[in-house]
Amino acid sequence: MTSATDTLIPSNHLFSGGCGDMVGFAHAGFQPRFAANHEPAAVATARANFPDVRARQENIHILDMRRLPIARTLVGSPICWEVSPGGGNATPKTQMSLDDAAEDNDSDTSTDWSLTRATAWDLLRAAEVAVAAGRPYDAIVGENVPRFAQWPLFNAWVKAFNDLGYTPYLTSVDAAHLESGELASAPQHRHRLLFAFIRKGLPKLDLRPRPLSTCPHCGLVRGTQRWETQSRRRAGTYGTTYVYVCPNRRCGHLKVEPVVRSIRDSIDWSLPARRVSAGKPGKVFRPYAAETVRKVDIGRARYGDEPFIAILRNNCVVQSLDEPIGTVTAAGTHHMLVIPGESLGDCRVRMLSVRERARAQTFPDSHYFQGNATEQTRLVGNAVPPAVGSWLAQRVAAVL
Structure with missing residues (x-):
């Protein structure tokens, strides 16, 4: 048997x-x-x-x-x-x-x-x-x-x-x-x-790869890769060296956008956050870096009362919770959840938890x-x- x-x-x-x-x-x-x-x-x-x-x-x-x-x-x-x-x-x-x-x-x-x-x-x-x-x-x-x-x-x-x-x-x-x-x-x-x-x-x-994508003419389709250059080793990143196009001839193989998931559903809203004015977690008061505070202020102006992600990396600023985050790295979290307050100092912040980053990696919570x-x-x-x-x-x- x-x-x-x-x-x-x-x-x-x-x-x-x-x-x-x-x-x-x-x-x-x-x-x-x-x-x-x-x-x-x-x-x-x-x-x-x-x-x-x-x-x-x-x-x-x-x-x-x-x-x-x-x-x-x-x-x-x-x-x-x-x-x-x-x-x-x-x-x-x-x-x-x-x-x-x-x-x-x-x-x-x-x-x-x-x-x-x-x-x-x-x-x-x-x-x-x-x-x-x-x-x-x-x-x-x-x-x-x-x-x-x-x-x-x-x-x-x-x-x-x-x-x-x-x-x-x-x-x-x-x-x-x-x-x-x-x-x-x-x-x-x-x-x-x-x-x-x-x-x-x-x-x-x-x-x-044939990601589910949105074509402006045909609606939902399975996109096909189109490379900027035809090299033997097609190694590159989306949007820089390749894009996706509609598989249908009737629309002229228009460029399509893959359907993506937002990070919002990965957020655990029960986890505590602390006011910016309270400084970083720890026994001794340590204020947040000026660049971090600047990014929080930019997000408040851009998203109003909506929570958002401040990205603590060079050449990155803020992003909406309605889109995917950038790469989760092994060197530490670079993604700070910001919950706006009445003033800049009243904004509550915290870094994404290990479990939230694991969800962004598609690990089940049982792992x-x-x-x-x-x-x-x-x-x-x-x-x-x-x-x-x-x-x-x-x-x-x-x-x-």
Whole structure:
């Protein structure tokens, strides 16, 4: 008699972190069997949410890949050395995180950061060991920031998978544009490059994003990507290097806007906020920075009595609750909820909580993060949004 678990596709997960890819793959019909990460909080999170998964705490650089259980899919999101893409100092400085903090000049350059993710070569090493053992993975998948494709060794890395017997597939997406069944799209703009290496001989993988979009002529449609430049590696961000257009010829393939979710429904209105005049939380009075106060004042003028988000990042100001927020990062929260008052000093403010940021990442409230506040922030910010993981997993499952 066949059990329910016999119909699931087994998967191994390297650098499991906050378990976003595990949640997404499990939602799409996979059975996570193995999870590894060097951080105790990450391993504890895997064990708390996936008690049947073999979770191991170890630096993946020295993990014996021969000890991984047999699985059809290997899931992992590597990082590369951060270098200047063109000109400037090309000497490796620090490893580039999977959040957009580096692009916002807020990256964590501490020496510990070099151990937060396995490198791209560790993922290749796992694939090579499986091939040599005669039990190759059918699919090896993950994500990275778009400029991962600017890594000088990126083409060599992709070619190495090809030489091992895999066909490469790449696609650029925004988490705000991808829904996966019951998992709605993220109320967060998060630009990523998704990759999948499918064992040669299996059906062709379709990784084309087709977000539900609004066409000014045709109404609701499934948009198709149109790139500014036709390059071999289509790695970029929405609105800068690609847009979506209507699939219908009758309107001339007009530009369409993907339907997105607002951050409003992720807000926990029961959490306390404090007046701006009271200063930052703590035993000793510390006033908010002048730039923070300026942004709060700009939001009051723009939104009146409506709550809004002040974005504590360079080159960012405020935004409405009726749109997605910017990228949730591992370096800390940059999103401040502001509830306007009669005066600037009476405005109540607080930073978004770990749970609110987890909701922006599409984690269910039943998913619990282990560790202290700093560790949980890192786990949430570094995670693959479950909705993105599920979207990718569903397409991989179709060829398996």
